[in-house]
Amino acid sequence: MSSSRYDGSLFFRSRVAAYALSLVVTAGFAVPAQKKELDFKALTPSIETRLIELINEERARGGLARLDLSPELTELARSHSRDMAERSVLSHEATEGKPFSRRIVEAGIFFQKGGENIAYSESYVPEIIHQALMGSREHREEILTPDYDRIGIGVVYAEKKGFYVTENFMCSYVLLTAEEAGEAVKKKINSAREIAGLSPLIFSSSADALARKYSEKKAAGQALPSVSDIFGATVIYSITAVSPDSDRVFPRDILSPNYEEAGVGVWFGRNEANPGGAYFFTFFLFPKNPYLEMRPEDLKGVVLERINRGRRDLGLKPLELNSALSKQADRVSRSQLEGNSPSPTALANLDGASLMVGYETENLSIMPEVTLTRLMLGGQAEIGIGLSFEKSSRFLRGVYRVTLIIK
Numbered sequence: 001m002s003s004s005r006y007d008g009s010l011f012f013r014s015r016v017a018a019y020a021l022s023l024v025v026t027a028g029f030a031v032p033a034q035k036k037e038l039d040f041k042a043l044t045p046s047i048e049t050r051l052i053e054l055i056n057e058e059r060a061r062g063g064l065a066r067l068d069l070s071p072e073l074t075e076l077a078r079s080h081s082r083d084m085a086e087r088s089v090l091s092h093e094a095t096e097g098k099p100f101s102r103r104i105v106e107a108g109i110f111f112q113k114g115g116e117n118i119a120y121s122e123s124y125v126p127e128i129i130h131q132a133l134m135g136s137r138e139h140r141e142e143i144l145t146p147d148y149d150r151i152g153i154g155v156v157y158a159e160k161k162g163f164y165v166t167e168n169f170m171c172s173y174v175l176l177t178a179e180e181a182g183e184a185v186k187k188k189i190n191s192a193r194e195i196a197g198l199s200p201l202i203f204s205s206s207a208d209a210l211a212r213k214y215s216e217k218k219a220a221g222q223a224l225p226s227v228s229d230i231f232g233a234t235v236i237y238s239i240t241a242v243s244p245d246s247d248r249v250f251p252r253d254i255l256s257p258n259y260e261e262a263g264v265g266v267w268f269g270r271n272e273a274n275p276g277g278a279y280f281f282t283f284f285l286f287p288k289n290p291y292l293e294m295r296p297e298d299l300k301g302v303v304l305e306r307i308n309r310g311r312r313d314l315g316l317k318p319l320e321l322n323s324a325l326s327k328q329a330d331r332v333s334r335s336q337l338e339g340n341s342p343s344p345t346a347l348a349n350l351d352g353a354s355l356m357v358g359y360e361t362e363n364l365s366i367m368p369e370v371t372l373t374r375l376m377l378g379g380q381a382e383i384g385i386g387l388s389f390e391k392s393s394r395f396l397r398g399v400y401r402v403t404l405i406i407k
Contacts, residue, residue, distance in 0.1 A: 040163075043124050044155040047163070048074075050126035051153050055143050055167075058134065064146055067169070072109050073152025077166040079103075080118070081156035084164045090120050100168070101275070110270070110277035112242050114170035115142040122162040129165060147171040173268075173277060176244065178212055181266040181279060184244040189254055189264075196255050206396050207231060207263020207284045214238070214282040219269030227284065232362040232397045235259075235285040240278050251283050261286040261397065286397055291364055292389075300326065300385040302364040303402060307375050307383070314376055319406065325384020329403040332358070333386035336401050354380070355406040360399050367402070380406045 056066040080103065083094050092099050098106070100116040117139045121129050133139040142148075148169040156164045176184065190200040210225065217224050218238055227234050237251035244266070253259065263284035270277045291299055300321065308318040336358065357375075359368050364387075375383075386403035 040124060040157045044157055044163070047124060047126050047129075047155045047165075048153045051130055051155075051165070051167070052151060054126060054130040055151065058130075058143060062144055064144060065149060067148060067151035070150040070152045070168075070170070070172070072107060073104075073150055073168040073170060074154060075152070076103060076107050076109070076154075077152045077168045078154030078156065080116075080168075081154040081164040081166045084118070084120075084166075085156045085158040085161075088158065088161065090118060090164070092116060092118060104168070104170070105270070105275045109170070110173045110175065110268075111170040112173060112276060113147060114168065114276070115145060115148070116169070117142050117165075117167040119165040120162055121165060124163060129163075133167075142167070142169055145169065173242075175268060178266050178268070181244045181268070182208065182212070182264050185249055185264055185266065185281065188244070189250070189262075192250070193255060198255065198257055199260065201254075201262040202260060204261060204263050204396060207261075207286075208265055209263075211263040211265025211282040211284050212267060213265065215265045215267035215280040216269070218282065219267050219271055219278075219280040221271050230394055230396050231263075231284065231286065232395070232399075233287050235287070237281075237283040237285070239281045239283070240274060241281065242278055244279060244281075249281055251285070253285060254283070258287055259285045260288045289362070289398065291400070292398075296387065299364060299387055299400075303367070303385050303387075303404075304383065306365050306367060307372070307404075310372055310376060316376065316378055317381070319375075319380060319383040322382040322384050322407075325382060325405045325407065326386060327384070329356075329384040329386025329405045330388075331386070332356070332403040332405075333388040333401045336388070336403070356404065358401065358403045360395075360401055362395070362397070362399050364400060364402070371404075375404070375406065382407055 052067070052069060059066060080094060080100075084090060087095065094103060100114070104111065104114055117133055119129060119133060119139075121132070123129065133143065148171055150170050150172045152168045154166045154168075158164060186201075186203055193200055210227065210231075213225055214227075214236075215238075227236065235253065237253075239249055239251065241248045263282075263286075265282045267280045268277065269280065291302070294302075304319065304321055311318055355374065357371050359371050361367060384405040386405075388401045389398055390401070391398045
């Protein structure tokens with residue numbers, strides 16, 4: 001008899017089969033005639049059932065939860081016992097050298113961890129088989145592992161030989177849909193933020209959808225999709241865990257006051273590092289926009305300071321903000337927001353202005369280099385700054401349309 005254990009999400013450990021014992025019980029078990037052989041083969045289902053009862057009785061005495069019968073594990077166990085019987089060997093490796101860890105994955109079973117006991121017995125008495133297993137420390141540990149919740153047992157009779165027994169155990173998954181897992185994580189995040197005295201994160205459906213795609217690709221080991229510029233500045237966390245309730249799910253910045261919007265995407269699958277299956281989480285965290293709480297005058301001051309910092313570096317005279325030009329620039333920005341472009345003659349009517357430029361940005365302290373270069377001319381003295389803010393399908397978290405009029 002022998003045992004092996006496999007943790008589906010973390011690591012594999014195979015115990016050395018130093019306990020490959022044969023249980024020899026001769027009383028009442030002579031080499032059977034054909035009719036007797038058929039009787040012994042017919043006994044195998046009842047042996048399986050009784051072994052499960054004995055294991056659950058053992059667990060109950062230890063204060064452990066009972067193991068539920070898994071049809072998938074049962075078929076896996078019977079298949080392995082059949083393979084051992086055909087080869088007359090006692091081994092955790094099947095014909096093609098496949099250990100339990102590989103067989104359970106190839107069977108399409110999702111599990112957090114699993115283990116396997118195997119035994120050969122010349123006795124058909126379940127109590128004798130069970131007590132022999134319990135007498136081995138390795139096998140006893142498998143039977144009494146607290147985390148296990150499913151079991152499958154396969155018993156196969158080999159003609160004129162005896163019974164090959166496989167006991168498969170696992171800690172199963174309670175699988176949630178991507179939507180259910182995502183909502184569970186969001187609720188947990190905002191509950192933790194509330195306890196910390198922070199405002200709840202606002203979750204964007206568009207960000208959720210891309211984050212879920214990100215998790216799906218991560219689980220499949222495929223190239224990750226790019227996070228579109230429509231989200232602006234984004235901090236991304238990818239986390240793998242066995243459950244949405246796991247403490248590992250939380251990114252370290254989730255309780256930071258610097259974030260106010262987010263996206264969460266969840267996908268359940270398996271990859272090389274998580275062959276038993278795992279939840280793949282992706283978090284998009286969007287920094288708080290510091291400009292939304294500022295007055296328009298202060299916002300224009302941010303833009304002006306960026307321009308004049310560049311001019312000072314070149315030894316040029318700083319530009320002064322002109323209120324009349326700013327009103328004109330505001331009208332142009334609003335017109336652009338409504339989808340209207342200024343006419344070719346608009347510049348000529350802007351009170352002697354020599355230059356008008358416009359650009360889009362989510363950060364008012366940053367402007368395109370080509371725009372900044374055009375503002376570094378010595379003959380300029382005054383500037384009008386126009387601003388408008390919008391959220392759209394192109395800019396989900398918002399963008400400033402900036403118009404600059406210089407003379």
